[in-house]
Amino acid sequence: MKKIFDEVRSLDKKAIENYFLSEDILMEHASIGIQKYITKKFKKNEKILIVSGTGNNGADGIALARLLHKKFDVSLYLTNEPKTEIGKLQLKRAKSINVNFVKDIFQADIIVDCIFGTGLNKELDKNSIDLIEKLNNFKSFKIACDIPSGLDILGRVTTIAFKANITITMGALKTALFSDVAKDYVGKIKVAKLGIEDEFFQSTLTNKYLLEKSDLVLPYRNIENSHKGTYGHLNVISGEKVGASIIASMAAFSFGTGLVTIISENQESIPHLIMQDKVISKNCTAIAIGMGLGKIDDSKLENILKLKLPKVLDADIFYNKLILEYLNEYVVLTPHPKEFISLLKLANITDISIEELQNNRFKYVKEFCNKYPDVVLLLKGSNVIIAQDDNIYINSFGNSSLSKGGSGDVLSGLIASLLAQGYKRVEGCISASLAHTLSALNYSKNNYSLTPDNLIEGIKNL
Ligand SMILES: NC(=O)C1=CN([C@@H]2O[C@H](COP(=O)(O)OP(=O)(O)OC[C@H]3O[C@@H](n4cnc5c(N)ncnc54)[C@H](O)[C@@H]3O)[C@@H](O)[C@H]2O)[C@@H](O)CC1
Numbered sequence: 001m002k003k004i005f006d007e008v009r010s011l012d013k014k015a016i017e018n019y020f021l022s023e024d025i026l027m028e029h030a031s032i033g034i035q036k037y038i039t040k041k042f043k044k045n046e047k048i049l050i051v052s053g054t055g056n057n058g059a060d061g062i063a064l065a066r067l068l069h070k071k072f073d074v075s076l077y078l079t080n081e082p083k084t085e086i087g088k089l090q091l092k093r094a095k096s097i098n099v100n101f102v103k104d105i106f107q108a109d110i111i112v113d114c115i116f117g118t119g120l121n122k123e124l125d126k127n128s129i130d131l132i133e134k135l136n137n138f139k140s141f142k143i144a145c146d147i148p149s150g151l152d153i154l155g156r157v158t159t160i161a162f163k164a165n166i167t168i169t170m171g172a173l174k175t176a177l178f179s180d181v182a183k184d185y186v187g188k189i190k191v192a193k194l195g196i197e198d199e200f201f202q203s204t205l206t207n208k209y210l211l212e213k214s215d216l217v218l219p220y221r222n223i224e225n226s227h228k229g230t231y232g233h234l235n236v237i238s239g240e241k242v243g244a245s246i247i248a249s250m251a252a253f254s255f256g257t258g259l260v261t262i263i264s265e266n267q268e269s270i271p272h273l274i275m276q277d278k279v280i281s282k283n284c285t286a287i288a289i290g291m292g293l294g295k296i297d298d299s300k301l302e303n304i305l306k307l308k309l310p311k312v313l314d315a316d317i318f319y320n321k322l323i324l325e326y327l328n329e330y331v332v333l334t335p336h337p338k339e340f341i342s343l344l345k346l347a348n349i350t351d352i353s354i355e356e357l358q359n360n361r362f363k364y365v366k367e368f369c370n371k372y373p374d375v376v377l378l379l380k381g382s383n384v385i386i387a388q389d390d391n392i393y394i395n396s397f398g399n400s401s402l403s404k405g406g407s408g409d410v411l412s413g414l415i416a417s418l419l420a421q422g423y424k425r426v427e428g429c430i431s432a433s434l435a436h437t438l439s440a441l442n443y444s445k446n447n448y449s450l451t452p453d454n455l456i457e458g459i460k461n462l
């Protein structure tokens with residue numbers, strides 16, 4: 001996993017002090033980062049338009065124009081004269097080698113957005129909105145310098161933001177790039193090194209981490225002398241809609257759990273691979289409850305919640321106040337945003353809209369985890385957040401093919417499967433969430449057609 005920082009300005013400052021560097025050196029490295037990417041990816045005669053604002057993000061762009069000058073067909077458009085000292089210096093340097101300045105933007109092959117960076121501190125004015133809108137409409141390959149212009153430091157978009165194919169961010173990954181809203185603007189994310197060893201950022205404290213494919217730990221079986229009990233027994237509590245329990249059970253069974261039993265009062269028609277019972281199994285090693293549950297008697301629910309077994313709590317259960325008494329070291333919660341706002345309200349933390357939550361996901365996850373530090377929370381979204389106490393892990397591999405009924409039941413089943421097999425809760429959530437999203441990423445058919453069954457099939461080929 002890679003470290004993510006809420007802000008890097010103070011890190012840049014510390015690096016300058018510790019290593020006797022200067023803003024100029026850092027900026028040169030920032031621009032070289034983008035230059036290298038362009039030089040590697042594009043042919044020499046391609047037209048590049050760099051659009052620079054008045055701050056240091058703009059200054060990065062002016063430096064980039066100098067670096068690409070004569071190697072590509074580069075044009076530089078300034079929204080206004082640079083305001084910072086280093087911006088003015090970059091302009092002097094660019095002018096001295098006759099960089100091509102243009103008075104209007106145009107549809108180049110490549111557009112580099114250097115209008116606003118991390119210094120965006122107020123709403124965009126009409127000129128900036130028009131400019132970004134026009135750039136977005138161009139059919140060019142779009143690169144955002146540091147952060148797409150219009151996306152603020154909390155990862156929010158008030159009116160509009162530059163829609164990049166790739167964001168080349170300076171020094172280290174920033175939290176803002178991983179809000180759910182940001183997902184439609186950042187494109188791919190790449191870090192440009194600033195002339196400071198990686199170790200500097202790696203040794204700097206943070207509590208946010210971006211998950212990588214290599215963080216996936218599959219439940220491979222490495223003991224031959226084993227039996228089905230070796231791999232746990234998951235109980236999925238069924239309620240009004242047995243379909244959700246079946247999906248979760250099939251996901252769990254395919255992900256290695258030795259035995260899966262659906263617990264239901266009525267005899268249900270379920271796949272022959274899955275067992276059925278009316279009471280919790282004696283050798284049960286984990287429980288999944290909530291998916292398709294509907295109404296349940298409080299005393300029955302309480303009898304399940306008080307069992308000292310790892311549990312995945314999902315869906316309908318986030319509307320029942322009873323769970324607040326059991327948010328302990330056995331529990332994983334897997335709400336989607338609507339369920340999470342219900343949980344926040346039940347817990348008397350806050351009463352907010354989905355929009356407010358989606359604009360401030362990290363903030364509310366933190367507030368919840370401060371109140372319930374023992375619980376492991378997985379907040380669904382286009383960038384999944386897994387959190388416990390102070391630590392946050394972000395899975396950014398998800399895509400829109402997962403936006404379909406049943407995807408969440410598969411995820412709960414996968415997490416419960418790993419818990420039943422003995423994974424710790426955070427590790428179980430990380431691997432299950434990665435498996436879930438990577439299965440969707442590997443799906444080769446049209447992105448509208450993925451079903452929970454396809455997802456489960458994909459898990460088998462990871
Ligand atoms: N800190 C450092 O040492 C480094 C900074 N670098 C670059 O510097 C950037 C940050 O530079 P700045 O702090 O100068 O900020 P920005 O370049 O992001 O922009 C801020 C400028 O735009 C104005 N502004 C802010 N919001 C506006 C709005 N809504 N409408 C109109 N004007 C607005 C501000 O008054 C300021 O003049 C980073 O994103 C990065 O690209 C890099 O060169 C690497 C090194």
Ligand SMILES: [K+]
Pocket residue numbers: 057113114115116117144145146147148149
């Ligand atoms: K930018």
